[in-house]
Amino acid sequence: MINFIVMISGKNYIGNTLSAEGKVTYTTFNPKLNLKNPWTFYEASEEELDKAVKLAKEAFLTYRNTSGPEKAIFLRTIADNIESLGDELIQTYTLESGLPEGRAKGERGRTVGQLRMFADLVEEGSWVDAAIDTAIQDRKPVPKPDLRKMLVPLGPIVVFGSSNFPLAYSTAGGDTASALAAGCPVIVKSHPMHAGTGELVASAIVAAVQACGMPDGVFSNLNSSDIQIGQQLVKHPEVKGVGFTGSIAGGTALYKLAGERKEPIPVFAEMGSINPVVILPSALEKAPELWAKNYAASITLGTGQFCTNPGLILTMEGPGLETFMNLLGQEILEIEAGLMLHPDIHRKYEEGQKIMSGQEGTLVVAEYQEKTPPNYAKQKILGVDGQAFLINPNLHREVFGPFSIVVRCANPEELKNIIAVLEGQLTGTIIGEAAELNVHQDIVAQLREKVGRIIYNGVPTGVEVCTSMVHGGPFPATTDSRFTAVGTEAIRRWVRPISYQDWPDSLLPEALKNNNPLNILRRINGELTKSNVS
């Protein structure tokens, strides 16, 4: 582990070099104090951007051949260095996000955990999905060639930091960790709301690049307060893929931009989601307190600033419904109002929830009434009947913050029809007894088609980092439902298969050699095995 002291310089990292050639500057904001933070950040110039991408391209020539164990040491060193940033990182994080220290530490744990998870994955090595079909010289009418396939990295990847996870989905977050693990250099477009946190983490990565002898340019960090740098990155011919976490408008714009390139590139954008929750009658009747409490907590968790925040609760008219709604209203008002990440986000929340409240047929179930300091969000629950919700797409949109709509459906058919008109979602949740789910199989089936993860008797907030996690889903939850942004499988976004035909054993990559020097699991003539090719 390296011990180093970092001062926030406000500069970009162009590879390992701090650089501030641009004239535009900006600051970050402390939402708690309602004041600017003290640092000045230098927006990357077009020349700096180009330099970063060209360095990344150059670095790719060696980094793509870096072994799994070497990449593992690199990723673990990044994790260690992030921990070594200690309190400076935690304090900067809280100053730039308004999020509490406990959250900062938890998110740091998740971030270093992800880096170490990918280190384990590439150290073990079987993730490259090696497959070998051996030759059959005497096959008729033509001989069968020897074919050997494995996954290889795409090239330089651009990662857009997210506003709501300054660590776990930003500079050294899941996109960066998975791309570096795959063998791709990364250029981060730093999120302007937490540029200081971003620079600190970038310094930890750069120190790891140097300590581990990785090529200069395998990582760069570009400051940017508006959309231009991001657009130029996506258009740069040497960029081969994009990871993004943010709004539907932002993600869709980048996706279209990437599709308009001379050479289109994949964009994995994780965007909006209202994470519908279906509460079946038994739960309303038998456990209204439990679910009211759980959902009041989930809706307000992190001041509602999670992509998996439950923004839509679908119920059916029946005995328990009034009680549940009353309890949910009571529970949510017992929670203190929460600080939001930034005045802009707070303003958008206020606008968003007002637009919702103005829609025909909506009633306020609960709204926080106490006076709050600046940038605090007043949590709010609306109620609406099924028909009014069904016909009004404005009500299907996400309000980013501690807000949710409870829909009272007349019957299961109406509830199912509502799910059918919803857009794609990260998650869907069903609450009820198993026997009840069996009765409502069509609702479950309809929900399953819309989501990347389907939850039983729980809350959508909380995204476990593991192989079985899908943090993704049909558009607009993401731009490509075939991938996940969280878990080991996230590495698949940045790789492609390549097949070697009749290649001499001595020149094959280690993963494909006859004697299996990496001791990885491979599919040889259809059988998964660690054996040699005989």
Place this chain on the structure above:
Amino acid sequence: MINFIVMISGKNYIGNTLSAEGKVTYTTFNPKLNLKNPWTFYEASEEELDKAVKLAKEAFLTYRNTSGPEKAIFLRTIADNIESLGDELIQTYTLESGLPEGRAKGERGRTVGQLRMFADLVEEGSWVDAAIDTAIQDRKPVPKPDLRKMLVPLGPIVVFGSSNFPLAYSTAGGDTASALAAGCPVIVKSHPMHAGTGELVASAIVAAVQACGMPDGVFSNLNSSDIQIGQQLVKHPEVKGVGFTGSIAGGTALYKLAGERKEPIPVFAEMGSINPVVILPSALEKAPELWAKNYAASITLGTGQFCTNPGLILTMEGPGLETFMNLLGQEILEIEAGLMLHPDIHRKYEEGQKIMSGQEGTLVVAEYQEKTPPNYAKQKILGVDGQAFLINPNLHREVFGPFSIVVRCANPEELKNIIAVLEGQLTGTIIGEAAELNVHQDIVAQLREKVGRIIYNGVPTGVEVCTSMVHGGPFPATTDSRFTAVGTEAIRRWVRPISYQDWPDSLLPEALKNNNPLNILRRINGELTKSNVS
């Protein structure tokens, strides 16, 4: 096996029903006789198209839940039915393509082989990549949920038949077979050059749908002589993915169209490739006859109408080069001129090779001179020096037909620079001794970055159907290098992962249940196993 006699009706299959509501008709063409074929095809109307997609959506509701063994029977019945079409299919194929009977039978073998390969894959069942991470109730600070992931089908897929493979890449080709195997309904946009062949194969699929009790609409076949039906299909909101084999212009247009939809969808387009071949000095010196013979054969195979046709041969000035070029010229002129698929394709070939011959610095190495019947292509080899090739992107384009350019590079550096400026390719080939490849590692590395498959001491034509095959590659070889169009992995284009959280065992899909009723290989807490969840 069903025995049935089919007459070509010229109608569309809207699900299981023959339909000809449109007013526009067209015919196919016999390039050998230079005459129209006798059948009249009815272009699908917009209403028929909409009906086909809506039926597909409806069929998806049941077909997505069809078990692996049931899908396997369905796929094998399609294969059997295609074989049952017997001579009528072979004759129609030859009448509509000008390709010889032997090729027709070989391609039929490949087509039914692919269907049976996917049948085996889904019958065995492990392809769904099931992963299970079990709960840890007492984990701190929060309990770990139970998460279980598997691959599920995307929904209705549109498949565009290709001109050059009336069977293996068309109606029941690899795209259709892999999509049906995945659990996706398929709507084929029939290729207008072999609509009769397409209808016969469609009838075999529809008979299988009926015999196996599959839902009506799981397959439709739409006739179309221009681009409109295809565009409308790609824009239809209920279509969830597209498979295409054809030109760069056609594929790119559809890709962009899909990206402009309200809900973008994945398009896997396999498009152009000139399949560069590097012949190193030792091969020119030691075996010029062998490689001249092999490449004369590969360039003219199927009248050069393969996507893996070697259109570019890169050499270095040296002792063996003149001999090789003379021999290649001689060998290729000893092969008889071949018939092309269609007058339009022949016309484009003539235009293309003329444009190439007019480029500065090119010399004719060999050109077939005998008089030929209509629609026969005269094979041609051009020579050009490295510098002239390097600076002229017009020379980097594909000429679809029996045409190739031999580039004489001054040195290895120039050869490497040429590979660096090439676009993405399906294949790259290196010919030489293993020790020589070691000397030219940078050339190999540069070539590897550009291709989906890299071949040693062979020819690129001939695409083995197996797990280790990659028939794909960086743009414009395909629109997404992360997937392959050939081999078992082609199924991944049409599926997405979904994760079940804390789901009751009785309601989980079979693939994810505790007791592993399908007896498939699953990743349980990181370990690949067929064991139960304990």
